[in-house]
Amino acid sequence: MTDPLPSTPAYAPHAPAVARTSAALAARPDLVVCHECDAVHERIELARGTIARCQRCNALLGRGHVIGTEKLLAFAVASLLLILIGNSAPIVTLDFQGVVSQATLPQAIEATWAAGQPFVAVLTAATALVFPLVFTILRLYLLGSLVRGIVPRGFVPAMHMLVFVTRWGMPEVFMLGTLVAVVRCASLTSATPGIGLFAYGAVTLLITAITAAGTHTLWKRSGEIGGMA
Amino acid sequence: MSDAAVHTGSQMKLYGCPTCGRVSQLLRPPAGDAPLLCPRCATPLHHRRPRSLQRTWAYLIAASILYIPANLLPIMSTSNVFEGETLHTILGGIEELRHGGDWMLALIVFIASIAVPLLKIGALLVLAITAQRRSRWKQVERAQLYRMIEAVGHWSMLDVFVVVLLVGTIRFGALGGVMPEPGLLAFGAVVVLTMLAAGSFDPRLIWPEEEDKDRPS
Numbered sequence: 001m002t003d004p005l006p007s008t009p010a011y012a013p014h015a016p017a018v019a020r021t022s023a024a025l026a027a028r029p030d031l032v033v034c035h036e037c038d039a040v041h042e043r044i045e046l047a048r049g050t051i052a053r054c055q056r057c058n059a060l061l062g063r064g065h066v067i068g069t070e071k072l073l074a075f076a077v078a079s080l081l082l083i084l085i086g087n088s089a090p091i092v093t094l095d096f097q098g099v100v101s102q103a104t105l106p107q108a109i110e111a112t113w114a115a116g117q118p119f120v121a122v123l124t125a126a127t128a129l130v131f132p133l134v135f136t137i138l139r140l141y142l143l144g145s146l147v148r149g150i151v152p153r154g155f156v157p158a159m160h161m162l163v164f165v166t167r168w169g170m171p172e173v174f175m176l177g178t179l180v181a182v183v184r185c186a187s188l189t190s191a192t193p194g195i196g197l198f199a200y201g202a203v204t205l206l207i208t209a210i211t212a213a214g215t216h217t218l219w220k221r222s223g224e225i226g227g228m229a
Numbered sequence: 230m231s232d233a234a235v236h237t238g239s240q241m242k243l244y245g246c247p248t249c250g251r252v253s254q255l256l257r258p259p260a261g262d263a264p265l266l267c268p269r270c271a272t273p274l275h276h277r278r279p280r281s282l283q284r285t286w287a288y289l290i291a292a293s294i295l296y297i298p299a300n301l302l303p304i305m306s307t308s309n310v311f312e313g314e315t316l317h318t319i320l321g322g323i324e325e326l327r328h329g330g331d332w333m334l335a336l337i338v339f340i341a342s343i344a345v346p347l348l349k350i351g352a353l354l355v356l357a358i359t360a361q362r363r364s365r366w367k368q369v370e371r372a373q374l375y376r377m378i379e380a381v382g383h384w385s386m387l388d389v390f391v392v393v394l395l396v397g398t399i400r401f402g403a404l405g406g407v408m409p410e411p412g413l414l415a416f417g418a419v420v421v422l423t424m425l426a427a428g429s430f431d432p433r434l435i436w437p438e439e440e441d442k443d444r445p446s
């Protein structure tokens with residue numbers, strides 16, 4: 001976004017898209033409204049790797065995409081496999097004078113529930129396991145259809161859900177938590193990081209890369225396929 | 230940049246959709262008090278989110294109250310045949326890491342568990358009070374502050390994950406075990422409540438308009 005608008009543009013002459021309300025709302029694909037300060041900017045094409053910031057409040061308004069759609073789809077496939085491995089393999093293995101103890105993430109959640117902390121168990125299950133998993137499945141579902149030129153069934157509710165699980169999923173925090181837990185265990189007894197820890201590390205990188213790509217491309221692609229602005 | 234050079238959505242009857250980013254221009258207002266919905270994704274459109282400040286205050290007050298038991302109550306207990314049961318608070322856990330020589334990790338846990346929640350509560354107080362007064366003081370810095378608390382907020386969940394993992398892993402029966410304690414519940418609730426408070430705050434309130442119809446209340 002180079003400059004804010006020099007003057008108030010004339011109202012769009014073409015027919016507005018009317019949906020669900022009696023109000024007439026015309027699409028203005030030529031404009032961007034900053035979601036953090038309401039400043040209006042002209043939309044510009046962004047070169048690969050460049051970002052656009054709001055002229056008034058400096059909020060991130062858009063990115064020129066570095067990672068292509070096919071690659072993002074491959075990332076999502078890898079992420080799904082690694083989440084499955086990360087949840088079935090132990091995160092850390094302890095050896096206390098010959099007695100071995102190890103736990104996967106679902107086992108740790110279950111133990112917390114059984115220890116009388118169901119709220120903490122559910123909170124951990126949701127933010128460390130379920131939301132990253134749903135995020136990955138939604139991305140697979142949406143991208144998988146869009147690259148084949150199909151707008152998937154339930155596209156809009158799926159996009160709303162994607163926004164929610166992106167905000168509340170915390171794989172990167174969980175990743176750091178596993179490292180702290182391994183160090184704290186190691187101060188008591190001999191601790192070995194498990195496959196689960198490495199798998200989660202990779203999941204964190206993949207989800208971060210997918211999240212950075214944003215959702216704009218998905219909306220744009222579905223609009224092009226569906227033939228609406 | 231001076232504020233006069235900026236055209237805003239409210240001045241131009243333009244609505245940016247918070248979910249899909251579509252920009253809609255209002256040509257004819259809805260009949261009666263029907264809500265304005267994004268034609269592409271049906272998200273309600275507002276120039277300022279309704280009741281944003283009330284919600285922020287409610288979550289913020291709840292978070293501040295729970296912050297006290299979160300730090301005073303033990304978040305976990307360890308037990309073994311030699312020492313019996315020991316209770317650990319968040320600060321105690323950081324002390325243990327520091328004594329064990331893990332300076333780096335002690336610092337990380339201190340930042341995530343103590344500094345970030347305090348910073349968030351303080352920053353949200355500043356944002357809510359200045360927005361309520363429709364202040365034009367340091368607007369760009371306040372916008373930056375808002376983005377910062379949105380970016381770091383979820384890192385406080387770190388200690389919750391650590392305790393859950395220790396509870397799941399350290400299970401040697403009579404030889405030793407770890408149990409979660411009520412402080413962990415309060416701490417998890419503080420993290421969720423501060424995230425809800427930051428999510429309820431409409432950053433556009435940092436930029437009040439001269440003839441603002443949707444006055445923050």
Ligand SMILES: [Zn+2]
Pocket residue numbers: 034035036037038039054055056057058059
């Ligand atoms: Zn802005």
Ligand SMILES: [Zn+2]
Pocket residue numbers: 246247248249250251267268269270271272
């Ligand atoms: Zn929308």
